[in-house]
Amino acid sequence: MAAVNLAYPYSDADDQEPAPTPVRRPWPHRRAVRAVPEAGPLIAMIGGGQADRTGREHLYRRLHEAGVRVLSFDRSAPAAWQRPYLAGHKWVSAMNAATLSAVVAAHPDPVNGIICWEDRHFAAAAAVADRLRLPGYGRTAATASRDRAVTRTLLEASGCAVPRSALAVDLAEAEEAARTLGYPVVLKPRLKTTGYPARLAEDHGRLITGFAATAGAATAAAATLGARRGVLVEQRLDGPEIVAICLTVGGVTQLVSIVRTMVDFTPSAADLGHLVDAADPLLDDQTIRHAANVSLRALGVQDGASQVSMRLTPAGPCVMAVNPGLHDLVTRLVYLATGADLATAETMIACGAPMTVTPQRHHRVAAVTYLSAPAPGKVSRLELGAQLSDQVGRAAWLERLVLDVAPGSAVDPSPDGHTARIGLAVVTGRNRRECHERLDRLRRALKVTVVAADGSAPPAMSVSGSR
Structure with a gap:
């Protein structure tokens, strides 16, 4: 990576500039890099310190090339590779809405928007935007999307097709749910959190072992996040899995891209990979568009990016989950395949700036x-x-x-x-x-x-x- 000319208030003499990356041939669709404006919008980045360079650097690069000034607010200092992309870093004593709101509001330069690329801090970031009266995902929507039981209740109430499921707090309730739904079933911690995947139970024996592991993960997540524990016992559906990448502005949603996902259950769910086709025919499927719109309205999403996971069943798309924000590498795939710059689009939405994303519908796959x-x-x-x-x-x-x-x-x-x-x-x-x-x-x-x-x-x- 070439050196980025951004003044950064650090005095660590030992920090090294990131090493240059190999020169690659330009992609046929890649646009010329725009000149960086002298004073672009000032964005508060909630969390993100010590982020993984492999998945995250391209997002920072896109914002830099768009002239966005990024201020980091986190308990952890940024990694050396992040610092050239930042306009500054502010240490925060606690990553909760009250503390973050006070620190962001006290910054001498008014912040134009709030963004967050960390799942664990997303609800707090949404609450900060609400408190500072800035465009945001919405605290209620961000909190609901993290709780699978709440999400499922809201989606069902809106008439959205979802898998049949039941919330179990002990093994007896899980066994009763499995008998009602029929094997195989999928076991998921009630709260979404990194490192606790779903598990497939094909029979009663696997239900016992799977529930023990999932219940332990659910209890740990509930203790950390201060919410109710429980395991969602879910009907196992057949059909390909996709993710609808959406941008919402003022409650109005645009379907930007379709991600085809490969998942393996051996014995727990793991992503094997993702694929984005710029000319994917599913982009014109009105049932998918309708399911994405209904699910985001059901949660009350106001402004921001979302990933709506669906299973394409013979009866039509079935919504599995709604995840706020952007996935690091999926965002890169969308850019490589379609030229759509989701990182900048999400940031401009957070600033309240008008933003139109027009993905290229050509023959390009990533x-x-x-x-x-x-x-x-x-x-x-x-x-x-x-x-x-x-x-x-x-x-x-x-x-x-x-x-x-x-x-x-x-x-x-x-x-x-x-x-x-x-x-x-x-x-x-x-x-x-x-x-x-x-x-x-x-x-x-x-x-x-x-x-x-x-x-x-x-x-x-x-x-x-x-x-």
């Missing part, structure tokens, strides 16, 4: 696949293959390949039952078939050998990922 090792153990060898090594940093279709392991790294099963991810890859193509072919080529070329705990070494295997 996809991310999350890579997992073939087995737990210690990595003894990692090979990219001659053909893949030659492509990294040169091929326009390979936007990024990130590997988080090296020979000697430990690869352990994650708490949710999946082998830990070892990296990710983002590719583009003219259509979905070409994207999948490139992902397959990448997975075949990338070999990881893992030594088991007893010292035995299975044959080298290609890494696993989405298809």
